[in-house]
Amino acid sequence: MQAKKRYIFLILSCAFLIYCYYGGYNLKSELVQKTRRDHLPTFATLEELFEMPLQQQKQPQLMTKPCRMETCFDFAKCGSDPKIYVYPTDGSVSASYRKVLSVIRESRYATRDPNEACLYVPAVDTLDADPLSPEHVPDVASRLSRLPYWRNGRNHLIFNLYAGTWPDYAEDALGFDAGEAILARASASEIIFRDGFDVSLPLFHKEHPERGGVPPAATANLFPSPKKHILAFKGKRYVHGIGSETRNSLWHLHDGNNLILVTTCKHGKSWKDLRDERCDEDNREYDKFDYEQLLANSTFCLVARGRRLGSYRFLEALAAGCVPVLLSNGWRLPFDERIDWRRAVIWADERLLLQVPELVRSVPPERVLALRQQTQFLWEQYFSSIEKIVFTTIEIILERVLAHRTSRQRESLIWNAYPGGLGSVAAYGDSRAQLPLGAPALRAPAAPAPPPRPLPAPAAPAPAHPPSPGRAYTALLYVQATSPALHRLLASIAASQFCEKVVMVWDSERAAPSLKTLARVAGDPRDPLPVLVIDATTHYPGEGVSARWQPLWAVPTAAVFSLDGDAPLLAEELDFAFRVWQEFPERIVGYPARTHYWDEAKGAWGYSSKWGGSYSLVLAGAALVHRAWLAAAAAAAPQLRAAVRRANNCEDILLNCLVAHLTRRPPLKLAQRRRYKPHHHRYRSSWSDPEHFVQRQSCLNTFATAWGYMPLMRSVLRLDPILFKDPVSTLRKKYRKMELVTS
Numbered sequence: 001m002q003a004k005k006r007y008i009f010l011i012l013s014c015a016f017l018i019y020c021y022y023g024g025y026n027l028k029s030e031l032v033q034k035t036r037r038d039h040l041p042t043f044a045t046l047e048e049l050f051e052m053p054l055q056q057q058k059q060p061q062l063m064t065k066p067c068r069m070e071t072c073f074d075f076a077k078c079g080s081d082p083k084i085y086v087y088p089t090d091g092s093v094s095a096s097y098r099k100v101l102s103v104i105r106e107s108r109y110a111t112r113d114p115n116e117a118c119l120y121v122p123a124v125d126t127l128d129a130d131p132l133s134p135e136h137v138p139d140v141a142s143r144l145s146r147l148p149y150w151r152n153g154r155n156h157l158i159f160n161l162y163a164g165t166w167p168d169y170a171e172d173a174l175g176f177d178a179g180e181a182i183l184a185r186a187s188a189s190e191i192i193f194r195d196g197f198d199v200s201l202p203l204f205h206k207e208h209p210e211r212g213g214v215p216p217a218a219t220a221n222l223f224p225s226p227k228k229h230i231l232a233f234k235g236k237r238y239v240h241g242i243g244s245e246t247r248n249s250l251w252h253l254h255d256g257n258n259l260i261l262v263t264t265c266k267h268g269k270s271w272k273d274l275r276d277e278r279c280d281e282d283n284r285e286y287d288k289f290d291y292e293q294l295l296a297n298s299t300f301c302l303v304a305r306g307r308r309l310g311s312y313r314f315l316e317a318l319a320a321g322c323v324p325v326l327l328s329n330g331w332r333l334p335f336d337e338r339i340d341w342r343r344a345v346i347w348a349d350e351r352l353l354l355q356v357p358e359l360v361r362s363v364p365p366e367r368v369l370a371l372r373q374q375t376q377f378l379w380e381q382y383f384s385s386i387e388k389i390v391f392t393t394i395e396i397i398l399e400r401v402l403a404h405r406t407s408r409q410r411e412s413l414i415w416n417a418y419p420g421g422l423g424s425v426a427a428y429g430d431s432r433a434q435l436p437l438g439a440p441a442l443r444a445p446a447a448p449a450p451p452p453r454p455l456p457a458p459a460a461p462a463p464a465h466p467p468s469p470g471r472a473y474t475a476l477l478y479v480q481a482t483s484p485a486l487h488r489l490l491a492s493i494a495a496s497q498f499c500e501k502v503v504m505v506w507d508s509e510r511a512a513p514s515l516k517t518l519a520r521v522a523g524d525p526r527d528p529l530p531v532l533v534i535d536a537t538t539h540y541p542g543e544g545v546s547a548r549w550q551p552l553w554a555v556p557t558a559a560v561f562s563l564d565g566d567a568p569l570l571a572e573e574l575d576f577a578f579r580v581w582q583e584f585p586e587r588i589v590g591y592p593a594r595t596h597y598w599d600e601a602k603g604a605w606g607y608s609s610k611w612g613g614s615y616s617l618v619l620a621g622a623a624l625v626h627r628a629w630l631a632a633a634a635a636a637a638p639q640l641r642a643a644v645r646r647a648n649n650c651e652d653i654l655l656n657c658l659v660a661h662l663t664r665r666p667p668l669k670l671a672q673r674r675r676y677k678p679h680h681h682r683y684r685s686s687w688s689d690p691e692h693f694v695q696r697q698s699c700l701n702t703f704a705t706a707w708g709y710m711p712l713m714r715s716v717l718r719l720d721p722i723l724f725k726d727p728v729s730t731l732r733k734k735y736r737k738m739e740l741v742t743s
Contacts, residue, residue, distance in 0.1 A: 067197045069400050072180035074155050078118035078401045084109045084157075084394065085117035087147060093125040094135040096386070099210040100127075100159055103387040106706075108637050109394055119397065120149055120156045128162045129175040141176035153181030157397070159390075160185040161203060162308075184393045187310035188332040196400070199393050202334040202383055203310040212708020213384025216376035217296070218321025230258045231325065231360050232294040233302035234286065235313065237263035239274045246304050246327050246350050251282060259357060260294060261302065262286045295320035299368060300346065300360045302327060310334075318344075318379040323371045325360060327353070335382060335392055338399075338415040344374040374416075380664070381420035385708060388422065395421050419586075423632070423662035436558070436585040436626035472500035473578050473624065474555045478548035479565035480508050486565045494529055495521035495571035498578045499561075502529060503554050505547055507536040521571075546644050546651055548620070549630045558585070560630060562652075564621035572735040577670055580719055581624040588659055588667040590623030596700060596712050605704055607653075607697040616660075616712040618667040620652035629659050643702045650699035657703045657711045666715035671724050671738065 069075075086105050093101070104110055104121055111117055124144055125137045137143075144150060158181045183194075186203040193200065237247040250261040264286040265271050265279045295301060301317035305328035314334075317324040324345045326333075333341050346363065348356050363371075382392045399421075403409040415421040475493050479486060493499050506512040512535045517528035532554050540547035548562070559581055561574065573591070581589040593615035599606040633655050644650050656667060704710045721735045730736050 067180055067194050069197060069404065072154060072197065073182075075401060075404050077155060078405070079116070080405075082109075082118035082398050082401055083111035083116055084119045084121060085111055085114045085149075086121045087123040089123040090143075091124070091137070093123065093137075094127060094206075096161070096204075096206050096208070097125045097127045097159070099386045100390055103210060103390050104394075106637060106639055107391065107394075108635055109398075110638075114149055117149075118155065118401065119394075120147075122147060122156065122158070126158050126160050126176075129160060144176065151180075153179030156181040157393075158183050158185075159201070159393075161201065162186070182397065186334075187308035189309055190330045190332055193332045196337070199396055200332040200334050200336060201389065201393065202315050203308065203312055204315055204383075204386070204389065205312060209385045209708060211385050211387045211706070213388070214319060215384070215709075216321060216379050217319060218372055218376055227299045228297040229260050229294065230298070231300045231302060231357065232260040232298035232322070233304060233313070234260070234262050234289055234291045234294055235264075235304070235311075236267050236306060237265055237282070238306070239265045239271065239276055239279065246353065247306060249353055250302075250304070251278065252354065253357060254285065256285075260289055260298070262289055295322050298322050300325045300363075302356075304328065305331065305350075315379075315383055318375045318383060321372050321375055323368065323375060325356065327356070335396065338396055338412060338421060339378065339382070340412060340416050343416060344371055344378055346371075377416075377418065377420070381418075381422060387708070391422050418664075419662040436628055470558055472498050472557050473559035473561045473581075474557045475499050475502045475561045475563055475574075476549065476551075476555065477502065477504045477563045477565055478545070478620075479504055479506055481510075481565070482513065483566060485568065489563065489565065489567055489569065490518060491521070492569055492571045492574060494518040496574040496578075497522060497571075498575055499529060500557055501555075502531040503551055504531065504533045505536050505551065506533055507545070507547060509537065543645070545648050546641070548651065549634065552627055552630055552634070555627055558626055558628075560625055560627045562590075562620045562623050562625060567622045569622055570737050572737050573670075576721055576735055576738070577622075577624050580668065580670060584668055585626050586659075586663050587665055588618045588623050588625050588629075588656060589670065590618040590667070591670055591672055592619045592621055593617060593667070593669040594619060595714065596710070605697070605700050605710060607693070607700050609693070614714045614716050615669055616666060616714045617653060617656040618669060620655065623652070623667075625655065625659070629655065629662075632662070633658050637706060639706055640703060643699050647695040647699055649695045653696060653699050654703060657707070660713050661707060661711035664713065666713040666717075669715070669718050671718065671720035 084104055084107075086101055089101070101121070101123060114120070122144060124140055124147075125135070126140055128135045128137075129140075144153070147156075150156065158178050160183060182197060182199065184199040184201050186201040188198065188200040231253075233250060235247065237250070239248075247263055250263055253259050254261040262282065262285045264283050265275050266283050266286075271279075295316060299322070301313065301320070301322035301324055303311050303313045303317060303324045303326050305311065309328050309331035311328070314324055314326075325348055326345055327348050327350050329350045333339070333345075346360065348359055382388050399410060410421070475496075477489070490502075493502060502518060504513075504515070512533050515531045515533055517531055519525065520527065520529055532551075534551050534554070536543060536547040536550075540550050543550065549560075552560075559578060561578070563569070569591070577589055577591070581587075594617045595608050595610075595612065595615045596617070597606045597608060598604075633651070636654065636658060640654055644654055660666065721733070721738065723733045724735070725739055730739075733739075
């Protein structure tokens, strides 16, 4: 009996111990799971993964000095028009850094007076911080400290491309203490990035063009027709510990057909000694595929970290219209302070490498189309040249200055849609509603009164709320002499139903006319058309023909009808042009057109006034344009404006090039009632003066050189009124007089 009790007690004890063990384990598991739920994000679907904001995917731990614009930047040095001072070059600099300094020195941001500068750029080459690089500049720290305005780097901008590497991408790899300077650097890690202070750059090749750049490759056919490969990558992998393990694992995904992910270890001096068992097979697969062909024939392109977080593959994929799939955890994407990369890239996780094929296959075709379109926009606007990369960096910093001074910041949509962050001017760049993009009509407040003579007029102050395409235009006339043609033009303007105001820029040594109003031909006679006459010789001395668009402060409408004083236009032509412009406010709309061509014999661009089927320019003598573009032309680079002043001509060519550069759209030519011929009086029309032909051709080549490419775009489209010149009754036509006068 005692033995039986002992056995029962033993069995119960064992059962109790077993229960405690498994019960306690389950309880512990529940507590652990509950704790993890409190700290880990909930399960995300594949759609949520590539839609998730970048900031939610990374949780950086800042290890650098917590500089902010408010603590490490002196806003008092920045006026209403912030300028940048580039130090004189002292010593040798690399070709890439020479391009960086060149585009700043020749830009509208530059100043030669360090006392009026808001930002300072050292001429000490800081691009390459790798001591083993042949382009590394030693003793950078002491050279920076000797700069006369250094002040521990405050208000200085440091450019750097090659710094921290695997495995920790540490800040000390920069090789010097940047102090309070703003770092514009490539391959920036979230761990070392000072949010809202530093700027993340793309990693670009040494051969990256200074200006212009290669146009996007996928603009001709953006529709996501099935590609030969869904995902592609071709690059190095690292067998001796200087790169990530991500590239070493890509062979698991390679299938030789839909997924082309090939790597080689054939690089470096000691690769043969350190090669592993997969090197020979990887090298054979690598040699089977051409990289350019892969870019062109793949829907998605993998951008995997290597020695650095950033990769050359990123810009190469953008240029090719191949949607980047990012495998680089913790990488701060270029300009992500203003660019919404969710519209252009797919984020993957290096820890979930095997899920990448499923991720890209789950992207619907309409999403692929939107992604490809955005890659082409971003490449063309911000990354195709060193000039655009540098200007984007500067604009982001100056936007912070503007936000501090006015508590106002441009909409993020400005940066992520045409015309982009580089295409807007300060007075017109806060909102898309203020740019010529077909926004709802708004009415502007009354313009300020003209300044008293002989004081010059303000340079370009804008109304408090710059207007959007509306229901009226301002006729901006450039007049050098009175003539019967001028009186006929004023009569046509008075008969126009859409003109709100006339601003006459008088450019003559003779006394300006004292015209105050025009009696409207139609409408309420008690509401005359206001006329403002501005004497350019007094307000804008020495400007010449460049003065024609100076008085934007007197323009109350978004639409500006630029007219020569002898433009032979009827009221119907004025009204028809404005109706067309209301549908295309981002373009130049007008009557006289010209074209450009490449002259093989001279090796230069030619300018032609011959009538033909195509055109690429609409002249300023009779053209409608949004005043935002005129403001942008007034703020163009100094060398562009200097070319116009030297020639006393070409302002309309500059405007056409600028609008084509910003919008990538040609102008619109309208139905012409008759050809424009020079008048036989002492003042000849500027659009047909043969003496200016050579100057205009020279200007065209100057502008193409300054931009690094020819921005003008040809068109064969001409817009006519309905039933224009059709053999039907005139009574059925809305614009009847456009066909009756045939002089």
